[in-house]
Amino acid sequence: MRQQILKIHPKDNVWVALQDIPAGTTVEGITALRDVAAKHKLTETFIAKGSPIIMYGVLVGIANEDLAAGELITTQNIRHASGSFSVKEERHTGWDVPDVTRWKDRTFMGYHRSDGRVGTGNYWVIIPLVFCENRNVQTLHKVLVNELGYRKHNPYEEMLQQLLGSQPGVAAPLKGRTFANIDGIKLLSHTLGCGGTKDDARTLCGLLAGYITHPNVAGATVLSLGCQNAQVDMLKEEIEKRVPGFDRTVICLEQQKVGSEKMLMEQALQLTFEGLVKANQQERQPAPLSKLTIGMECGGSDGFSGISANPAVGRVSDIIVALGGSVILSEFPELCGVEQELSDRCVTTDLAARYTQLMRDYASRAEAVGSGFDSNPSAGNIRDGLITDAIKSAGAAKKGGSSPVTDVIDYPGRVERPGLALLCTPGSDVESTTAEVGAGANIVLFTTGLGTPTGNPVTPVLKLATNSKLAQKMQDIIDLDTGTIINGEESIHDAADHIMELVIDTASGLYNAKAQTLEQDDFIPWKRGVSL
Structure with missing residues (x-):
């Protein structure tokens, strides 16, 4: 029973x-x-x-x-x-080290970069350095996607033609991809780059540099207007800070220097095409699982999140750490109430102090505008059993497993060492996922109890349902059902093993996440204000 x-x-x-x-x-x-x-x-x-x-x-x-x-x-x-917390001298870094015999000799097929990182994909990104260039980057992106064989068939076009009584459907047969080893051409449009503060500009450049240097990115085309706060030199400084001597192709064009829009677009198209030809020469090669950096995310959480999907993902976190890989736990408003445990798990008191200070600063900024962490649960969270932020947070923290915390990173920083890292981000799904990928996540595990279609332009985002009802109802966005734990059909350890197999297939390009199939290419930078 x-x-x-x-x-x-x-x-x-x-x-x-x-x-x-x-x-x-x-x-x-x-x-x-x-x-x-x-x-x-x-x-x-x-x-x-x-x-x-x-x-x-x-x-x-x-x-x-x-x-x-x-x-x-x-x-x-x-x-x-929620309970009080402080930095204590005693470290609690003992953990439930999993047996990784099954995984230690496994590999995935990835793209090896000269900085030692390995990508699970090979994407070209097109980026506006300021929102004024959004139209130009959108035009460039559309031309490249349509003419190089990356345009996906849209079933609604055919449906519309049927409604109009036209035969055959309007969509022409898809062209074969021109570049077999380029997984996609992705657009990272945004609304920032000018106005705001100089810190806003620096933060944006840091995030964009995180994407340009990301192991899943083959190269980048950046269009700048010229007069904005986020300058090309600032972006180059942030790139160099992350990967000294960075050697992948980065094309930066400034419209106010080049001249007419026509001249800008012609140069951008010519140089991007040449960059794609070069990037296409790289092929997938075997890589150890220690080269995985997994972002742990949740959205549309429910009362089962903390007892099915999140602890299963936490088990995966411990496996990846035991193998020498990296894991990112973010969403600081959703760690409210478990600060002491996470602080105690930091490998040094300096890291613990950094974490607690970031939490306190974040909470203070939220309270200053009349919206503390207690405002975090959404209407859907509350309706499905998460009625306080501390209840939500205690379950959300399970995604981090039990391993020691080896790093604490402020946004828009980057993972620099193996182990479990805490990354300061909002609880907002897309802002947090955007930040995790900017920090280096080459796979994201996203748990959901209500159903969330979030994805990312360059990193596969795998959706794990906390309950079987959701998995059956929203099959188009769910990649794996962990409601089997609630149903008594399998243990947390068994579910974690299934997630690991899915991660390896996805990292190797053998499985496309549902978010990839749907082209759910969400990208929202966090403008460092209050966002829960």
């Missing part, structure tokens, strides 16, 4: 409903006082007004009123609360 409720941690005083529990039903000695929908929580024992609500073994809320045993917890009867 399928388990009906779950106590996540021995210290918890609330249980999670794994399926709908009708009022009056007694399960594990607890009688539900009202209907409890799957994913929501009910109290184990009487909890007095003002007393703590504990989940995952940590403080996640405070009771607003006396709560009888078996009571459903809601946004009305509890409120957000």
